[in-house]
Amino acid sequence: MNYFQLFDLPATFELDLTELGSRYLALQRQFHPDNFAAASNRDRLMSVQQTANINDAYHSLKQPLLRAEHLLALRGLKISHEQRSFTDPVFLMQQMELREQLEDISSSNDPDAAIMAVEQQLQQHRKGLLRQLAAAIAANMPDQNQQAAELVRKLKFFFKLQHELELIEQKIQD
Amino acid sequence: MALLQIAEPGQSAAPHKHKLAAGIDLGTTNSLVAAVRSGQASTLKNTAGIDMIPSVVRYGPDKTQVGHEAVAAAVADASNTIFSIKRLMGKGYTETLPLAELLSYQLVDQDGMAAVATREGVKNPVEISAEILATLADTASQVLGGELNGVVITVPAYFDDAQRQATKDAAKLAGLNVLRLLNEPTAAALAYGLDSGQEGVIAVYDLGGGTFDISILRLKRGVFEVLATGGDSALGGDDFDQAIVGWLQQKSGQQQLSHSARRQYLTVARQLKEQLSADTTASYDFSADQQQFSGSLSRAEFEQLCHALVKKTLRSCRQALRDAAITPDDVASVVMVGGSTRVPLVREQVAQFFVTDPLTSIDPDKVVAIGAAIQANVLVGNKAEHETLLLDVIPLSLGLETMGGLTEKIIPRNTVIPVARAQEFTTFKDGQTAMAIHVLQGERELVEDCRSLARFELRGIPPMPAGGAHIRVTFQVDADGLLSVSAEEKSSGVAAGIQVKPSYGLTDDQVANMISGSMQHARQDMQRRLLREQQVEADRVLEAVGTALNTDANLLSEDELTQIKRALASLAQVRQQEDTAAIKTAIEHTNILTDDFAALRMDKSIRLALQGHKVDEV
Numbered sequence: 174m175n176y177f178q179l180f181d182l183p184a185t186f187e188l189d190l191t192e193l194g195s196r197y198l199a200l201q202r203q204f205h206p207d208n209f210a211a212a213s214n215r216d217r218l219m220s221v222q223q224t225a226n227i228n229d230a231y232h233s234l235k236q237p238l239l240r241a242e243h244l245l246a247l248r249g250l251k252i253s254h255e256q257r258s259f260t261d262p263v264f265l266m267q268q269m270e271l272r273e274q275l276e277d278i279s280s281s282n283d284p285d286a287a288i289m290a291v292e293q294q295l296q297q298h299r300k301g302l303l304r305q306l307a308a309a310i311a312a313n314m315p316d317q318n319q320q321a322a323e324l325v326r327k328l329k330f331f332f333k334l335q336h337e338l339e340l341i342e343q344k345i346q347d
Numbered sequence: 348m349a350l351l352q353i354a355e356p357g358q359s360a361a362p363h364k365h366k367l368a369a370g371i372d373l374g375t376t377n378s379l380v381a382a383v384r385s386g387q388a389s390t391l392k393n394t395a396g397i398d399m400i401p402s403v404v405r406y407g408p409d410k411t412q413v414g415h416e417a418v419a420a421a422v423a424d425a426s427n428t429i430f431s432i433k434r435l436m437g438k439g440y441t442e443t444l445p446l447a448e449l450l451s452y453q454l455v456d457q458d459g460m461a462a463v464a465t466r467e468g469v470k471n472p473v474e475i476s477a478e479i480l481a482t483l484a485d486t487a488s489q490v491l492g493g494e495l496n497g498v499v500i501t502v503p504a505y506f507d508d509a510q511r512q513a514t515k516d517a518a519k520l521a522g523l524n525v526l527r528l529l530n531e532p533t534a535a536a537l538a539y540g541l542d543s544g545q546e547g548v549i550a551v552y553d554l555g556g557g558t559f560d561i562s563i564l565r566l567k568r569g570v571f572e573v574l575a576t577g578g579d580s581a582l583g584g585d586d587f588d589q590a591i592v593g594w595l596q597q598k599s600g601q602q603q604l605s606h607s608a609r610r611q612y613l614t615v616a617r618q619l620k621e622q623l624s625a626d627t628t629a630s631y632d633f634s635a636d637q638q639q640f641s642g643s644l645s646r647a648e649f650e651q652l653c654h655a656l657v658k659k660t661l662r663s664c665r666q667a668l669r670d671a672a673i674t675p676d677d678v679a680s681v682v683m684v685g686g687s688t689r690v691p692l693v694r695e696q697v698a699q700f701f702v703t704d705p706l707t708s709i710d711p712d713k714v715v716a717i718g719a720a721i722q723a724n725v726l727v728g729n730k731a732e733h734e735t736l737l738l739d740v741i742p743l744s745l746g747l748e749t750m751g752g753l754t755e756k757i758i759p760r761n762t763v764i765p766v767a768r769a770q771e772f773t774t775f776k777d778g779q780t781a782m783a784i785h786v787l788q789g790e791r792e793l794v795e796d797c798r799s800l801a802r803f804e805l806r807g808i809p810p811m812p813a814g815g816a817h818i819r820v821t822f823q824v825d826a827d828g829l830l831s832v833s834a835e836e837k838s839s840g841v842a843a844g845i846q847v848k849p850s851y852g853l854t855d856d857q858v859a860n861m862i863s864g865s866m867q868h869a870r871q872d873m874q875r876r877l878l879r880e881q882q883v884e885a886d887r888v889l890e891a892v893g894t895a896l897n898t899d900a901n902l903l904s905e906d907e908l909t910q911i912k913r914a915l916a917s918l919a920q921v922r923q924q925e926d927t928a929a930i931k932t933a934i935e936h937t938n939i940l941t942d943d944f945a946a947l948r949m950d951k952s953i954r955l956a957l958q959g960h961k962v963d964e965v
Contacts, residue, residue, distance in 0.1 A: 179953070180957070181954075181957045196957060198736070199957060200957070201736055202736050203952055203953070203956040204952075205736060205737075205738075206825065206826040207725070207726055207736070207737060207826065210497070210526040210527055210726035211366075211496070211497065211726065211727055211728045211887070212887060213887035213888045214884060214887075219949070221765045221823070221826065222765075222823075223949065225823060228763045228765065229768070
C-alpha cells in the first residue's frame with residue numbers, strides 16, 4: 174500500500190507535517206468506528222480495517238526514519254525487517270565510543286551534564302545523517318537509493334542510542 | 348469488504364428516529380447508569396429514587412439481589428454476597444489468590460479462571476457482572492420508557508484484553524448491545540470537555556474503588572486525542588479501606604477475622620474514611636466476633652496510613668507524562684474522578700504535582716457515567732453530525748513469546764487504535780505443518796512478567812523445507828481495545844487455521860452456552876434472541892445499502908444495480924418471516940453482491956474527505 178497516495182500527498186522525504194496531520198484527522202473523522210457503531214457488522218469491520226490502515230499510514234509517514242523506509246520500499250528496497258551486520262569500521266568504532274559514554278553516565282560526578290553532552294553528540298550525528306538521507310532520497314537513482322538504505326540502517330543505531338539515553342535519564346530521575 | 352454508510356454533511360444517513368441509549372459506569376464499588384434526555388446528560392434513578400447502586404450481588408435462598416438490597420444482607424450472608432467482582436474480571440484463579448483472604452466469599456478454580464462458590468452454585472465474574480448490568484439496564488428502560496438500542500460501558504483505561512473481553516461478555520449475557528467500551532478517564536474528560544469547550548492538555552486522575560488510572564488527553568478543535576495512559580489495575584480506594592482495616596485490627600488485636608467480622612471491619616473503615624474527608628477526626632464503635640471496640644482515628648493518622656498509596660499514584664502520573672512527552676506545567680486542567688478523590692490528601696498532592704487546582708465541579712462519582720451517556724447518545728445515531736472525534740490508544744504493549752522466554756513487542760503501548768500490525772514467521776524444521784504462538788500483554792521483557800493473553804496454534808502449513816514457509820500473522824486491535832488474530836501462509840496463499848485459547852477468558856462457545864444455560868434465557872428465549880439479532884442486522888444492511896444506492900447508484904452498471912435491488916427486495920421479504928437461518932443467508936448474499944460497490948464507495952469517500960479538506964484550506 175502506498176501511504177502517500179492514501180493521503181494524496183507527493184511521495185517525497187520532505188513532508189509538511191501539519192498538512193499530514195490535518196489530512197489524517199479528515200480521514201479519521203470519515204472512517205472512525207465510532208461513526209459505524211449502529212451500522213451493520215460488515216460495515217463496522219470494514220471501518221476498523223480502514224482506520225487501522227489510516228493509523229498505520231500516519232504512523233509511518235510521521236517519523237522521518239519510517240517515512241524513508243516506506244519510500245525505499247516503494248522503490249523496491251525493503252529494509253524494515255532485515256537482519257544485516259555492518260562492515261563499516263569507522264561507524265562501528267564510533268558506536269562503541271558512544272556506548273561507552275552512555276555506560277559512564279551513572280558513575281559520573283555530574284550525570285546531568287554527562288547526559289547533555291551525549292545528547293548533543295547524538296543530535297549532531299542524527300542531523301548530519303538525516304541531511305544526507307534527504308539528499309540521497311531526492312536524487313532517486315539506484316546508487317543513491319542504496320546509499321539511503323545504508324543511512325537508514327545507521328540512523329536506526331542512533332535512534333536506539335537515544336532511546337537508551339532516555340532510559341538512563343529516567344533511572345537517574347527516579 | 349463492506350459497504351460503508353456515509354452521510355453527506357448536514358444530512359443524516361437514516362430518517363431521524365430517536366433511539367434509546369445509556370452510558371453505564373460499571374465500577375468496582377458502585378455502578379451507575381446515565382442517559383441524555385432533552386439534550387442534558389444525567390444519571391438515572393431506580394424506583395427507590397437512587398442512582399448510584401453498590402456493585403454487589405447476593406445469591407439469596409430464593410432470589411438474586413443486586414445493589415443496596417444485597418448490601419443489607421451482606422453481614423448476615425457474607426459468603427453469598429459478592430463485592431468488588433470487577434477485581435476478578437478476566438483473571439486466572441492463581442492470580443487472584445493474594446486477594447482471597449481479603450474477600451468474604453470463597454474463590455474457586457473454574458477451568459483456571461477465578462470464580463465464586465455460592466449457594467446457587469459456582470458463579471464466574473462474567474455472570475455476576477451481568478446481574479449488575481441487567482439491573483442498571485432495567486432502571487434505564489423504565490426511566491426512558493422502552494428497550495435500550497445500545498449502551499456504552501466504561502472500563503479502566505488500564506484494563507487488558509482479557510478484562511475488556513470479560514466486560515463485553517457480561518454485557519452480552521445481560522442481553523445488551525454494546526456500542527463501545529469506553530475508557531473511564533476519556534468518558535470523564537468528555538463530560539467536562541463538551542461542557543466547557545476548552546482546549547489544551549487535560550490530565551484525568553481517576554482513583555476508583557479498585558483501580559487507579561491516569562490519562563493524558565489533548566483536546567483540540569473537537570478532537571480528543573489520548574496521548575498516554577498509565578496506572579495500576581490493583582490500586583484504589585479499597586486499599587485505603589484495607590489500610591484502615593489493618594489499623595483497626597492492630598488496635599483490636601483481632602488477627603483472624605471471620606467472613607462476617609471482616610465485612611463489619613470494612614464497613615467501619617469506609618465510614619471512617621468518608622467522615623475524614625469532612626472532619627479532622629472520626630470515631631468508631633462496633634462489635635465483631637462477639638467483641639466490642641471503640642476509639643477514634645485522626646485525619647493525620649489516616650494520611651500516614653495512605654501516604655504511600657497516594658505517592659504510588661503520582662509515580663504513575665510521572666510515567667504517563669513522560670510517555671506523552673510533556674511536563675506537569677503543560678497540563679491545562681486536571682479532572683478528578685472516583686469517590687476516593689474526595690480524600691483531602693489526594694486533592695492536595697495532585698494539586699501540588701500538576702501545579703493547578705483540580706476540577707471537581709461534576710460529582711466525581713457520576714462524571715464517568717455522564718460522559719458515557721453523552722457518547723452513547725452520539726454512537727446510537729441521535730446526532731446527525733459528530734462534533735467530537737475520539738482517538739484512543741492501546742494501554743499496554745502487545746507482544747509475542749520468542750526464544751528463551753523473552754517478549755517481542757508487536758504493538759507498543761499508546762499506539763492509536765484501531766491498529767493492525769503483521770509479523771512474519773517461518774518454519775524451522777523440514778516439513779513442519781504447525782506452529783504455536785503465545786500472545787502477551789505488558790511492558791516487561793520476560794514472558795513470566797507479562798500477562799498471557801492467548802495461545803494460538805497455526806495448522807495446515809503446507810510441508811516445505813525449513814525456512815521455506817512465510818506465515819504472516821496479523822494482530823488487529825479494534826476501537827474497544829480488543830485483539831483478534833489472523834494468519835496466512837504467503838508463498839502458497841493458504842490461510843493457516845488458527846485455534847485460539849484465551850489464557851484468562853471464555854471462548855465464544857462458552858459465552859453462548861452461558862446465555863442459553865442461564866435461567867432467564869430458556870431455550871425458546873434464546874432462539875427469539877438469535878432471530879431478533881438477525882432481524883436487526885438485516886435492517887442495518889437494508890438501510891446502509893439503500894442509502895448507498897441513493898447517493899452512488901451511478902457507480903454501478905445497469906446489470907449490477909438490478910441484481911443488488913433484487914437481493915434487497917428478497918432480504919426485505921425474508922426479514923419479515925421468522926427463519927433465522929434464511930435471514931442470515933440473505934444478508935450474506937447481499938454482502939457478496941455489494942462488495943465491489945463498497946470498495947468503490949470507499950475510494951470515493953477518501954477522495955471526498957481529502958477534497959473537502961483542501962477546500963477548507965482555501
